[in-house]
Amino acid sequence: MQQRPALTEIDINRDLLRPILATPMWFYGLLMFLGIFVAAALGAFAWAINHGTGVYGLNRPVMWGFLLVNFVFWVGISHAGVMLSAILRLCNAEWRRPATRAAEVLTVFALGTAALHPLFHLGRPWRIYWSMPPGYDFGRGIWPDIRSPFVWDPTAISTYLTSTALFVGLLLLPDIAVLRDRSSGMMQRVYSMLSLGWRGNTRQWKLQVIAGFLLSALILPVFVSVHSIVSWDFAVQIAVEGWNATIFAPYFVIGAVHSGVAGVISILALLRWMFKWENYIRDDHFDALARLMIVVAVGWFYFFIIEFMMGFYPNEEPELSLRALQLTEWPFNAAFILFALTSFFIPVPLWLFRKVRRNVALMFWTTILVNIGMWLERFLIIIPSLMRKQVLTFNWGSYNPSPIELILVGGSFAMVFTGVLTFAKFFPIIPLSDAKEGEIMATEIRVGKVMVPAAYREE
Amino acid sequence: MAGRSILGLFKEVDEAVEAADKLKENGIDDFEVLTGSPYPEGAFGEKVSNHRLYVWPLVGAALGFSIAILVTAGTQLAYPVVTGGKPILALPPMFIIAYEGTMLGAILSTIIGVIFESRLPKAKLGLYDTRITEGYIGLSVVVPDGNTDRVDALFKAANAADVKLEPVSA
Numbered sequence: 001m002q003q004r005p006a007l008t009e010i011d012i013n014r015d016l017l018r019p020i021l022a023t024p025m026w027f028y029g030l031l032m033f034l035g036i037f038v039a040a041a042l043g044a045f046a047w048a049i050n051h052g053t054g055v056y057g058l059n060r061p062v063m064w065g066f067l068l069v070n071f072v073f074w075v076g077i078s079h080a081g082v083m084l085s086a087i088l089r090l091c092n093a094e095w096r097r098p099a100t101r102a103a104e105v106l107t108v109f110a111l112g113t114a115a116l117h118p119l120f121h122l123g124r125p126w127r128i129y130w131s132m133p134p135g136y137d138f139g140r141g142i143w144p145d146i147r148s149p150f151v152w153d154p155t156a157i158s159t160y161l162t163s164t165a166l167f168v169g170l171l172l173l174p175d176i177a178v179l180r181d182r183s184s185g186m187m188q189r190v191y192s193m194l195s196l197g198w199r200g201n202t203r204q205w206k207l208q209v210i211a212g213f214l215l216s217a218l219i220l221p222v223f224v225s226v227h228s229i230v231s232w233d234f235a236v237q238i239a240v241e242g243w244n245a246t247i248f249a250p251y252f253v254i255g256a257v258h259s260g261v262a263g264v265i266s267i268l269a270l271l272r273w274m275f276k277w278e279n280y281i282r283d284d285h286f287d288a289l290a291r292l293m294i295v296v297a298v299g300w301f302y303f304f305i306i307e308f309m310m311g312f313y314p315n316e317e318p319e320l321s322l323r324a325l326q327l328t329e330w331p332f333n334a335a336f337i338l339f340a341l342t343s344f345f346i347p348v349p350l351w352l353f354r355k356v357r358r359n360v361a362l363m364f365w366t367t368i369l370v371n372i373g374m375w376l377e378r379f380l381i382i383i384p385s386l387m388r389k390q391v392l393t394f395n396w397g398s399y400n401p402s403p404i405e406l407i408l409v410g411g412s413f414a415m416v417f418t419g420v421l422t423f424a425k426f427f428p429i430i431p432l433s434d435a436k437e438g439e440i441m442a443t444e445i446r447v448g449k450v451m452v453p454a455a456y457r458e459e
Numbered sequence: 460m461a462g463r464s465i466l467g468l469f470k471e472v473d474e475a476v477e478a479a480d481k482l483k484e485n486g487i488d489d490f491e492v493l494t495g496s497p498y499p500e501g502a503f504g505e506k507v508s509n510h511r512l513y514v515w516p517l518v519g520a521a522l523g524f525s526i527a528i529l530v531t532a533g534t535q536l537a538y539p540v541v542t543g544g545k546p547i548l549a550l551p552p553m554f555i556i557a558y559e560g561t562m563l564g565a566i567l568s569t570i571i572g573v574i575f576e577s578r579l580p581k582a583k584l585g586l587y588d589t590r591i592t593e594g595y596i597g598l599s600v601v602v603p604d605g606n607t608d609r610v611d612a613l614f615k616a617a618n619a620a621d622v623k624l625e626p627v628s629a
Contacts, residue, residue, distance in 0.1 A: 009594030197581025
């Protein structure tokens with residue numbers, strides 16, 4: 001049975017605003033620690049700009065390396081955020097309340113970090129404006145070819161990033177008003193400005209609730225389209241045997257959900273530990289998310305098997321040589337085994353046990369395993385496919401990531417985590433209004449001799 | 460006619476409902492309920508005003524679709540290079556960008572619509588109390604100058620925790 005402590009609005013304000021109004025010292029220490037990695041990544045990027053893309057380990061035929069593996073990984077992580085929040089909102093799932101904003105914020109920072117990777121990869125970030133309508137290079141007659149997926153991709157990602165950031169901002173308004181009422185000095189003036197004069201009248205609340213549903217319904221199709229389009233960066237290229245598959249779009253979408261929901265669970269566990277939010281991020285939330293993960297993981301595994309088996313089915317030499325590389329040659333065989341174990345065979349059987357689902361530490365580590373596996377999945381899709389891109393063996397090549405690429409990949413994790421933590425320093429990462437609404441609508445009903453927690457729902 | 464804004468603060472929902480009922484019994488239907496969390500619609504017997512939010516995404520989607528088609532068709536016609544034997548105006552890729560443009564237009568206009576329909580942004584907060592975001596329920600009403608005592612007494616009779624007054628320009 002769910003344990004549901006009764007909380008007043010004052011309790012909720014005090015607990016959920018603690019990281020903002022009474023930030024613990026360790027928080028700044030952690031930010032500084034992460035800042036070292038972010039600075040290292042920025043330094044590596046500056047080095048790459050100064051010395052050219054020759055500092056990366058890229059060479060014919062592997063011209064897409066760790067940076068694009070990481071790009072796909074972060075786009076994937078970004079997906080579950082809004083997917084989770086939107087689906088749970090639309091389904092009126094009561095247990096969504098603590099998870100929605102953390103999921104949305106993870107989406108914003110993961111997607112923002114993902115969007116940096118093509119800039120890292122291209123090495124000439126000042127020319128990115130060539131791919132955007134206001135920056136078309138009219139003077140030199142350079143126009144983007146909209147028949148290329150490299151134009152679809154930035155279009156989709158910028159749509160998703162803009163939508164998600166504004167969605168988070170809009171639903172933050174009531175919580176910023178709480179901060180306005182609880183802060184002083186300059187921060188009070190900043191929060192006053194950001195709250196846009198929110199008073200909390202019936203009309204404003206009604207529109208907030210409708211906006212939550214309406215925007216969820218609008219963002220969900222964008223979420224599906226974005227990872228489909230990212231998959232088409234690969235799938236429409238007939239020259240690369242391992243990529244040219246019609247199943248890539250749904251396979252990428254469900255893979256993104258798999259890694260993204262795992263990312264949200266990891267973040268929730270960290271938030272619960274860091275800010276002692278046991279009353280808000282409860283064991284039954286992890287239980288529900290783990291059940292969702294089982295369904296998603298099994299769906300993803302089905303797509304993985306189909307994609308893998310269909311590669312063998314035509315019995316064509318280029319595809320067989322790719323699969324042989326993935327399964328039998330070092331270090332790809334080790335990466336493949338690790339990928340299969342961490343993304344599916346270790347976590348999913350564990351999640352079948354209720355004790356594991358309700359154990360925060362185990363949920364944290366199993367979801368970290370999933371994301372190790374999902375990073376390796378992207379690695380195994382991109383690198384070996386390019387190594388075996390050519391039919392003739394003398395054109396086969398290899399790839400060794402350079403230290404600069406490794407620093408950028410490591411730094412990207414610090415960037416995302418720094419972004420989420422910085423957000424949590426200035427804004428509530430668990431929505432106060434949602435938590436308060438949950439308390440208003442919560443009740444207990446008697447069934448026979450026991451009292452059962454229940455929640456009202458407005459139709 | 461000059462009027463004054465008066466705000467009653469109530470600790471319990473039932474007290475606020477009682478005060479709202481008394482306001483209506485005294486012919487004051489137009490009052491504003493201020494809360495720190497979303498209550499079910501009509502919980503205090505307040506008037507529920509209409510909105511046109513559902514029009515905003517439709518208008519935005521049409522605008523986004525039109526701009527996307529203009530940009531995709533325009534760039535292809537302006538730089539007519541045949542790629543991979545595909546027609547200059549290739550519909551599948553145009554559809555992809557038009558889809559994203561449509562959704563972006565719908566989402567942006569919905570967000571603008573929510574802000575506009577919520578009557579935001581407002582430079583001044585008006586008569587307000589920070590206890591509202593702590594769980595108190597505020598009933599705010601603008602009454603003619605002579606009637607403030609009557610509303611004040613009415614709020615106090617309903618066990619208001621506090622009553623605040625503010626001059627309102629005509």
